[in-house]
Amino acid sequence: MRGVRHKSKSAWLIAGVAAAALLLPIIARNEYFIHLMVMALVYGIVAMGLNILTGYTGKLSLGHAGFFGLGAYVSALLSIKLGVPALVSIVIAGVVLFFMGVLLGLPTLRLEGHYLSIVTIGFNEVIILVLINMRSLTRGPGGLRGIPPISIGGFELVSDVSQYYFAVILVAILLWLKSKLVKSHVGLALRAVMDGEVASEACGVNVAYYRVFAFGISAMYAGIGGGVLAHFLNYISPYSFQSPESFALLGMLVVGGIGTLAGPIIGSIIMTLLPEYLRAFADFRLIINAVLTIVLLIKVPGGIVGLFKSLAGRIGRRSSDGLDTAGR
Amino acid sequence: MGLILQADKISKRFGGLLALDGVELGIQEGSIHSIVGPNGSGKTTLFNVLTRFSEPTSGKVSFAGKNIAGIKPSAVVSMGMARTFQNLLIFKRMTVLENVLVGRTPRLDAKLINAFITPKWVTDEKKSNIERCEQILDFCGLLEHKDKMPTNLPYADQKRLEIARALATEPRLLLLDEPAAGTPTGEVGQLLELILKIKKSGITVMLIEHKMDMVMSISDRISVLNFGKKIAEGTPQEIRTDPMVIEAYLGRKWLDAEN
Numbered sequence: 091m092r093g094v095r096h097k098s099k100s101a102w103l104i105a106g107v108a109a110a111a112l113l114l115p116i117i118a119r120n121e122y123f124i125h126l127m128v129m130a131l132v133y134g135i136v137a138m139g140l141n142i143l144t145g146y147t148g149k150l151s152l153g154h155a156g157f158f159g160l161g162a163y164v165s166a167l168l169s170i171k172l173g174v175p176a177l178v179s180i181v182i183a184g185v186v187l188f189f190m191g192v193l194l195g196l197p198t199l200r201l202e203g204h205y206l207s208i209v210t211i212g213f214n215e216v217i218i219l220v221l222i223n224m225r226s227l228t229r230g231p232g233g234l235r236g237i238p239p240i241s242i243g244g245f246e247l248v249s250d251v252s253q254y255y256f257a258v259i260l261v262a263i264l265l266w267l268k269s270k271l272v273k274s275h276v277g278l279a280l281r282a283v284m285d286g287e288v289a290s291e292a293c294g295v296n297v298a299y300y301r302v303f304a305f306g307i308s309a310m311y312a313g314i315g316g317g318v319l320a321h322f323l324n325y326i327s328p329y330s331f332q333s334p335e336s337f338a339l340l341g342m343l344v345v346g347g348i349g350t351l352a353g354p355i356i357g358s359i360i361m362t363l364l365p366e367y368l369r370a371f372a373d374f375r376l377i378i379n380a381v382l383t384i385v386l387l388i389k390v391p392g393g394i395v396g397l398f399k400s401l402a403g404r405i406g407r408r409s410s411d412g413l414d415t416a417g418r
Numbered sequence: 419m420g421l422i423l424q425a426d427k428i429s430k431r432f433g434g435l436l437a438l439d440g441v442e443l444g445i446q447e448g449s450i451h452s453i454v455g456p457n458g459s460g461k462t463t464l465f466n467v468l469t470r471f472s473e474p475t476s477g478k479v480s481f482a483g484k485n486i487a488g489i490k491p492s493a494v495v496s497m498g499m500a501r502t503f504q505n506l507l508i509f510k511r512m513t514v515l516e517n518v519l520v521g522r523t524p525r526l527d528a529k530l531i532n533a534f535i536t537p538k539w540v541t542d543e544k545k546s547n548i549e550r551c552e553q554i555l556d557f558c559g560l561l562e563h564k565d566k567m568p569t570n571l572p573y574a575d576q577k578r579l580e581i582a583r584a585l586a587t588e589p590r591l592l593l594l595d596e597p598a599a600g601t602p603t604g605e606v607g608q609l610l611e612l613i614l615k616i617k618k619s620g621i622t623v624m625l626i627e628h629k630m631d632m633v634m635s636i637s638d639r640i641s642v643l644n645f646g647k648k649i650a651e652g653t654p655q656e657i658r659t660d661p662m663v664i665e666a667y668l669g670r671k672w673l674d675a676e677n
Contacts, residue, residue, distance in 0.1 A: 267534055
């Protein structure tokens with residue numbers, strides 16, 4: 091009975107969020123705002139991927155902007171050099187990046203905590219250096235221009251509103267796949283690995299196998315996000331994928347709620363919109379941004395999603411307490 | 419019935435310390451075989467080597483007739499050897515039921531891809547899997563706690579949860595490392611019953627335990643370790659009267675009491 095009510099409640103929540111997302115461009119007739127939302131959703135895809143690795147498997151990556159950039163370049167180059175349709179090249183970028191993630195996951199199997207994070211920072215820098223210096227392929231620091239837009243049945247996604255709807259649908263699909271993963275036997279095994287690797291092995295969970303898989307899926311999400319970014323902006327440069335972006339992605343995760351389904355998307359929207367609306371404060375906005383993040387970290391370690399969960403829990407508890415005393 | 423586990427001249431060296439020194443062991447299928455010995459005599463090291471959590475310096479371990487050298491601990495579990503830990507390794511951020519569900523991992527037909535692609539057999543397997551885990555929790559007397567976080571349970575129940583999780587892997591041989599540690603004296607009887615029930619269900623049990631009355635009452639065979647060497651093996655009665663064992667472990671007063 092309780093489970094049914096809970097299920098219908100979350101169905102209402104999903105329907106409400108979907109309606110709000112679909113109506114947003116009609117309510118907010120502001121092209122720039124919609125463009126910001128598009129960027130927030132693209133970053134949200136990458137943050138979702140990071141969440142699989144960091145939030146559900148407990149491996150802190152500070153190099154996801156590297157995967158993000160690689161995905162963007164793979165998809166862009168496939169489209170420019172080989173004329174692959176954008177939708178196909180984005181999928182291929184996802185698959186290629188899955189194997190890149192596996193490639194980073196394998197040699198770092200023995201690394202834990204800070205050591206692993208430092209290697210991922212190094213990985214990010216290596217990717218940037220390669221993108222800058224492989225001029226014959228990537229055109230170096232100047233970046234790639236003239237990346238064809240995504241085209242669906244002859245309709246090109248050039249306007250902000252059309253890109254927005256595409257991003258919303260893609261995010262919904264990737265979120266659905268992620269929730270399937272998290273609720274599956276694989277998600278359980280990943281959480282077990284996060285909780286204790288020795289105990290996991292003792293349960294017959296091949297820790298190395300699941301760790302490397304988490305790296306792969308996580309990088310795949312980043313690769314898809316990168317591919318979408320390239321075809322949305324029609325221009326990419328290596329400087330968009332440097333280390334600070336990796337930290338920004340982690341910031342989105344922390345603000346939104348690490349290890350939660352909606353957290354990365356909420357976090358990426360907040361962290362993308364906030365700096366824009368703090369522009370009035372000029373140089374102070376970075377400080378305000380940082381202070382807000384730190385306050386959130388200390389006061390609500392569960393992020394925005396965690397905050398809402400604890401609020402809902404408190405309200406629920408209070409009302410049931412009231413019932414109890416009334417009954418007495 | 420034959421031997422399910424055989425250890426052939428196992429040695430384990432940690433730098434200058436020889437933790438295990440040529441230990442020979444044969445575990446009779448369907449029995450309860452206890453390993454006893456003073457602190458630091460190498461009991462847990464022996465368990466670690468047998469379950470592949472630790473690489474032996476020399477020697478060979480065969481499980482169900484197969485040499486298990488060079489394979490991962492998780493592969494050993496898949497072969498049918500499960501264990502618990504002396505210092506309690508449960509998943510603290512999962513519910514009791516989820517803890518047991520993790521133990522089902524090696525017995526699932528679902529592959530990685532079935533996380534995303536879920537035909538009917540996958541959802542059916544998931545359902546029957548949960549039922550199976552609830553049966554196991556019931557078997558261990560923990561069913562009422564299935565939705566609780568394990569850290570909210572008394573220590574003795576957490577120890578039993580670890581046993582339940584090991585049982586979920588469908589072992590043929592179960593290695594219990596001090597299951598009664600932290601169990602109040604009044605509840606040792608329950609634990610004893612559980613271990614006997616496990617034996618009755620056809621699972622061979624290896625047991626490390628310091629509570630000697632418990633070891634003596636349920637073991638079919640006992641091996642005694644001292645300074646990494648096996649100094650004696652036999653039935654509880656033989657061990658009780660073995661002068662070497664009394665000297666090394668039980669102390670003079672046991673001998674006096676016997677007389």
